[in-house]
Amino acid sequence: MTLFVYGTLLFDPVLEALLGRIPQRLPAAAPGWRVAAMEGRVYPGLVAAPGTEAPGVLLTDLGRREWAIIARYEEEGFALREITLSSGRRALTHVWLGTRVREENWDPQVFECYHLPGFVAWCASVAPELTAEADRHKHCHP
Template structure:
């Protein structure tokens, strides 16, 4: 996970816990700032490597919640990691992509508290949508 799902407050709000995780980088991708959004999109970028986290112990129920949470435009796909393994990531298909990378520290300072509170408010609906 390379965007808002890297933050404990967001994971806790959505899943009710902090899953086990490990640092991971996805070569050939970048977490791009998106026009009019506070969250990023993972887009192809040869020569780049998007930093993020690999969540290692998600249950099927939790995957369902994350799938319901992500914008319908995202595409869940496998990507190669610099560790040599592979991981699942939500890719942004195209459109609304800005030239600059998404700034996780700026998001944390300006938006995280409100974003996590919103996640907590919608989590029950997401669990229902996920069939839980």
């Protein structure tokens, strides 16, 4: 199964910091969803929104260890769900179940300009812990 990503995992430096490589990607979109800005967070949440379409990419070649790292990277409030993409293909993604969703969509250009370097540094600092935890539980993921 592939993973649909729509926020911080769109950025090569984030993937490199977390996984140590850039997975293969395909452009994708998720109808009926939007990439929402959230109060107090620099990253977005995917929320249901009839009549809209969330842009993103599919990560197509993740190994079990990488799935486990990403599962630990996604904070509390996200849940892994299967969705249908505009191509008709099915994919897993992390949807936001929490509150504090803003009315506007998340802006990846604003994130890149103002938050990416600090976010990548944070990812690099937590990656060893995420990797160690993933190694202990990698059998639990797709």
